[in-house]
Amino acid sequence: MKRIGLILLAALVGGASAIGAYKLLERGNDGLSLTEKQNVLFASNPIKISSAGTVDFVQAAAAVSPAVVHIRTTFNSSTSESQGSPMDLMEQFFGGGGRGMRSRAPRAASGSGVILTPDGYIVTNNHVVENSQKIEVILSDRRKVTAKVIGTDPNTDLALIKVDATNLPVVKMGNSDNVQVGEWVLAVGFPLDLQTTVTAGIVSAKARKIGILDRQQEFTEEQQEEYRRTGKISKLPASNSIESYIQTDAAINPGNSGGALVNANGELVGINAAIASETGRNEGYGFAIPVNLAKKILEDFRKYGAVKRGYIGVSFQPLDADRASELNVKDNSGLYVSDVPAGGAAAAAGIKAGDIIKKVEGVEIYDSPDLQEKVGRLSPGDKLQLTISRDGVLKNIDLTLRGESSVGLAKVVPAGKATGASIGKLGASFAPASPALKAKYGVKSGVVVTNVESGKVFDGLDIPKGMIITSINGKPVNSAKDVEAALPTSRNGMTTVTGVGPNGNYSFTF
Incomplete structure (x- = not known):
């Protein structure tokens, strides 16, 4: 009897400690890091699902799915043309490309995200939320909440966003260093604008570099x-850029961007980011950012708003x-x-x-x-x-x-980084267009717009980043120096910029 009483006392003390720790977390103690918050959350509720023996992903899927959210973003017209939706991005990198008509109406895109804390910190891809005007998050209970960006990093394609909500379901962060080639994994997200979807596959490679983050560097x-x-x-x-992807044959499609790659224990080991495909749809491999890399980046976002x-x-x-x-x-x-x-x-x-x-x-x-x-x-x-x-x-x-x-x-x-007052007034920087890019658009000259500053000429004309400028004032341009030399040749104080992009040819006079 005495022994039973001691066991009950120990259980009560342990339960009270866990509840107290959770309540401390629930009050939003920002002194704790994201990892520390997770440790408190899962200390008394570890996920114990064996990945040995019979393969069964039911419990892992049930544990993770409620904490993977649908992200919908709205872009203005110029941003849409240069960046596109997450779906367009995947097609652009792997065999498609932007295929819309030029429009000034806002465009919508969608992706996925993973809730890390009950108070609303969500990890996703940078390309899902970059340059968005509005970010909406649809939670598992079908609530729609607006999110704000805490930090973004194009060099890893990671972003941290925040929603004002409490008691949200959370995915446990695992250890991506322990992931092994041949291990079963699940990809959870919102592919092709479908509702929560879970697919299974194995880890087919680690530390994979595919060059997707370097494509615009010349x-x-x-x-x-x-x-x-x-x-x-x-x-x-x-x-x-840092590319060290976990490669998997779990089915990943446009819309999975920012979703969860989890092991058979339901632990987050990667953030789905890209696919290798000839069509822009799943027919090859998916790539996820290792969670151990993401942990540092996300903590920097939370502390500083940028990566240190x-x-x-x-x-x-x-x-x-x-x-x-x-x-x-x-x-x-x-x-x-x-x-x-x-x-x-x-x-x-x-x-x-x-x-x-x-x-x-x-x-x-x-x-x-x-x-x-x-x-x-x-x-x-x-x-x-x-x-x-x-x-x-x-x-x-x-x-x-x-x-x-x-x-x-x-x-x-960036090659051809903008220098000099004349280019400075344009509010843009340029890099030489590669021979392959010129051949794609059938042009003999061109520089790629690598950056557009808010409030300056190119921004006011809705000239997007990624557009190819083929000539200025009738003179072909192939470098920033050519741009600098062509600008003073304007007549009657007017400058004409001619270019080409995924949606056709353009000419601007200002």
Whole structure:
């Protein structure tokens, strides 16, 4: 009897502690991080679903589906033409493209999101909410609530939004490092504007880079000229984007963007972001952002409204047999350091051009995602150990990551970045259009509009980012320098800009 009384007392104490912790969380204690809030939520209610033996996803689907939401966004006309809906984006990257008529009426798009806390923090993709005028979230109980953006990051395609609601269902964040190739996973979201949909598949690869975040980055004019003359480029452009996707054959379609990829235990291991397909629909593989990378990015959004990213400060090339032969090095794996800008963390730690990065924190690396994801989880001031090979000798180097403002960091600067007062008045920056892009639209000249500033000329004319400017004042343009030179040639004080985009040819006079 005494023993039973002790058991009941222990149960009451444990239950009271859990309830007290939840009530503390429910009151919106912003001193807790998103991860800490999750730890409190699931401390007394762990999901215990075995993924061994008979495959059964019923409980996992039931645990996750209520916390995956439908996101509907509204865009103005110019944004719609340059960005499109999440569905258009997937078609654009994987075999389709914007196919609408030019219209000034607002356009709607849809995607998915995952609730992380009962007070309404929701993770989704940047491309789902970027440049949206209005964001509506449809909850599992069919309520429709308006969301505000807390932070967005194009370099990882992640966004954090917030709705004013309480007692919302939550998905438990798992550990994407523990995900194994061959493991069963579920994709949960709102594909093709359908209601909550669950599909199953396996993890077919990890640390996959598909180049979707780098597509708009072009070589500089000088690099293109160097390639024409020599067939090589001495300094490849570095990229700030981080792609280290979990690849799965679970069916993912447009509308799944921002939805959940969960393991058989119902734990969130990835945020669905893209598909590889010839048609823009599921017929190949889906790709999800690892949750361990997302955790850091989302916490930065919540604290600062932006990402505080740490940088090593190197440009590198992944090695394979062919690249090793070109560079005349013996290693067939690792990252060959091609440049170490002054003022960066790598330069301060003594890393040199020609070194080969073999390990990060003792773990062997083979390709850029192996390094970029691990660095992407860290902040300026964090320590990192790299193992390098120099002249065939392995050496451990400890360095301290530096912030984006550090001198000499290997970061992307858009080709043809706008300079000078004349371009400044346009409120736009430009990059040379690639030969493939020119061929696609049947033009012989062109620069891509890479950015449009609010309140300036291009913005007022509804000239969208992504449009190709083929000529200014009748003069063909292929670089920012060409744009600068063509602007003063206007007659009667009027400037004419001619361009082409997915919806046809355009001409603007101002």
